[in-house]
Amino acid sequence: MTKQQFSLVYKTTVLLIAIAAAALLGAMVLWAIGAPVLKTFLVIFLEPLKSFYITTEVLIRLIPLVLIALGIAVAFRSGILNIGAEGQMLMGILGATIVATQMPGLPRFAIIPLSMIAGVIFGGAYGFIPGFLKAKLGVSELLSTVMLNYIAAQTYILCLRGPLIDPAELVTGSGTPQSIRFPRQAWLTRMVPGTRLHTGIIIALVLAVVIYFFLWRTSWGYKMRAAGAEAKAARYGGINVSAWLIIAMVISGAFAGLAGAVEVLGLHRRAIEGISMGYGFTGIVVALFGGLHPAGIVPSAFLFGLILVGGDMTQRMVGVPVNMVQVLQGIIILTIVSVKMVINNPYIMERAERRFNKSEHKKSEEAQA
Amino acid sequence: MIDFLYSILVLGIPFSVSLLLASLGEMYNQRAGIFNLGCEGVMSMGAFVGFVIPYFLIRAGVESGIIYVLGIAGSLAAGALLGLFFGVVVITFKAPQGIAGIGLQMFGVGVAGTLFRHFIGGIASVPGIKPMPVPLLSKIPLVGNIFFNHSLIVYLALILVPVSAWVMNRSSWGLRVRACGTAPRAVDSVGISVDRVRYQSLAVGGALAGLAGAYLSLCQVKMFADTLISGRGFIAVALVYFGRWNPWGILWGALLFSVTQVLQLKIQTMGINVPYEFAVMLPYVLVIIVLTFSNKNFQLGPSSLGKAFDRENRL
16 A cells, blocks of 8 residues: 555544544433434434525525634634634624614615624724734733623623613613614615525625635735744744734634624614624634635535524424534534644654554465465 | 721632632643643533532432532542543644634533533522531631631632642642643653643643532532533633732632622622623623733743644654
8 A cells, every 4th residue: 555545544534533433422412411312413414404494594694604714714824713703793793783773864885885894893893902912912812802702792782781772672661682673774685585595695605705815816815824824934034923913813803793794784683682692603613614715614604504503403303402502513623623633643644554554564474374 | 998898808719719729720731731721611511510419419309418529529520521531632632722622612511501401401509518617717706707617618729729839849740740831852751751741630620620610500609500600711711821820829810800700799789880791891801901911921831831742743
């Protein structure tokens, strides 16, 4: 067996073992709660695709996931881990809501872009904070973004209870934290009658292509990837690494903000509690699973949209709590990072090859004897 | 004025315990060179296991204090197991630790949530561990109530501070742990397995984080919910930076945080008109400020923190 052949066999084997291990880990949690394992997985992965309406629901989940994952991929490629997409998305929702509710007189061609730009600016500004803290003051972005998530969640509710609250809620006295319904011209068009699929999906797919060209076909993208791949070499090559770090974080936040704006304009049409639904964290999994590349992110977003919708159905169909989705996401992250390292570690592969050759050698000797 | 300070300190010490325990655990990990961002998930599992064992034993009619001992033992074991599981990913498979930590956090919080929703489902509480006043000492006015009238875990956590300092700086195991965090190759060259020491430190750290969770669900709030931990695990990680990887520094950090938390509660009950959300935000804002101003500490940390050790890689 040649080296290339062995490498191929080795990589496939590792991958298969990893998938089996991940499935086993998930199955163990399901066994613990006494749920039918196979049926649960079938419900999660196949049930949503059985009906056209629910398939469009999967596509609706895909929109924010693609946008957030693209932003996260830009940040990861530039060497900074953005786990604050959740907060940045909430800020984007706030921005879009402020424009859409405070300027209801604007015509359609102005109000939608302006709301989205507001979302982008809010999200980007919120991404600037951890980027600046990391680049200039050396504060770990992992911790600062997590903290900013909690801060954003509180700010969001504060705004919805205070300045942005629907006056009708105050009149009835129920006090549900939500904004007024957006004016009709701020709504994104629903593309298929009878479903909730909105034009946001076009924005998401177009931006996936744009990000591909930006990262791999422009000098800016090259500089960012260089700064992420090998910061020291990039600095030696005259790239201002810390500046690109901040820019990457701003872009990342802007994408999360846009995701929030698109979600609120296209789907909910008013700011309510719980819009972000953990998209910020799922976005990390989507970006990693998609190999931090737009061509991988779109299908991977579909897969995780499927898991989100399917996870909602398991509660009803097999009595598995919706938290199982989070378990699966955790397992998938741990599996991806492990598999990546094992496959790319030449020493482990060489050791496996030596062992394999030894046993082959023994076998042939035994055959001769 | 003394009354006000007294009322803050009386609550401040018990509030600091969950942060203190988790943060000490994270210190063991980080001193060995492992950045465990999954502390939140480990705490969540510890809180759940620590809660669910007494909960079902009470329903089965067992009334003695042994149920809490079992609960705490369970949370220690669950924490250590999750720590070792994380070890498989970041030590054996050498995965990048930051992102793997996020995975562990999701896994831990998710499993705890799933099991909780399935087995318990709604709001449920246990009587919880009762305070155990220290004889004589608890009778001292003011000081007695502040320091000597808590549950056993509180004393244990406070004793763990000097004990950890001793273990880290005076014991041979502590020397190995510190060496694994700063010069793993040197450890390897004298024939000690870096991986084994790191696994040990992950088990210890995980057990402490599990205990921290159990303290929350058994002593502090006496119930469990999916959102019980709500960022305490991440704050605990930040406290390690603040405390310069040193148990005493971590103790001051944990006290600082719990005192702010108590102040926030006081402000709310005193009827000062601050929106509730601002009060909740306060600790998180404080973390960012603390991290910003303690950024000089970063260079004091273990130099191989977050780097996987590969024996065969000679680069």
